[in-house]
Amino acid sequence: MKFAIAVFSPAHAPSSRRALRFAEAVLAGGHEIARLFFYQDGVHSASSNVIVPQDEQDIAGQWRTFVENNRLDAVVCIAAALRRGVLDEAEASRYQRPAVNLQQPWELSGLGQLHEAAQNADRLVCFGGD
Template sequence: MKFAIALLAGPQDPAARSALKFAEAVLAGGHQISRLFFYRDAVHLASTLGVQPQDECDLAQRWRAFIENNQLDAVVCIAAALRRGVLNEAEADRWERPVANTGEPWALSGLGQWVDALQTADRAVTFGT
């Protein structure tokens, strides 16, 4: 079964951890993830600039490792990312910002990528509000 997973919750929201555990279980169960779509505050998970206290889980790093290790398609909503200061090199240059704070394995793109994922997935699951 193919799953499309949308995450709307930021790194501090328990839904972000639940989404990761669900995604891990999907793959462990022999299923596929057609696309991960990060929207609203979930775009903060794509930022490389967040620092967690040493005694706390670095959820952004866990998501990054999960995506890289499983070679998943992870799309960050470009409109939500720009509003929250999450930029790749191209957008940092375009908007004349001094630094980019995201890159591989994340791709900045529009909501059309989520619609496309819905067309190819057997199930769609959303975490967060």
């Protein structure tokens, strides 16, 4: 089965951790992840500037490792990212901002990527949000 997974909550939220564990289980079960899509506060999971207290799990770091190790398509909504100050090199330059905090393996793109993933997957599973 092919899954598209959308994450709407930041890395420190329990739903982001559940999404990560679900994604791990999907692959462990022999299924496929068509795309991971980070939207709303979920874009913070892709920020390289997230600092986690020593007594907490680094879910953002775990997301990065998971995406890299499994060579997954991980898309961050560009509108949500810009609103929250999550910028790749191109957007930082475009808006004349001094910091870049979105790097590989993440890719900025629009909501059309979520729609496409939902069309190409057997199931769209969403975690978090309002």
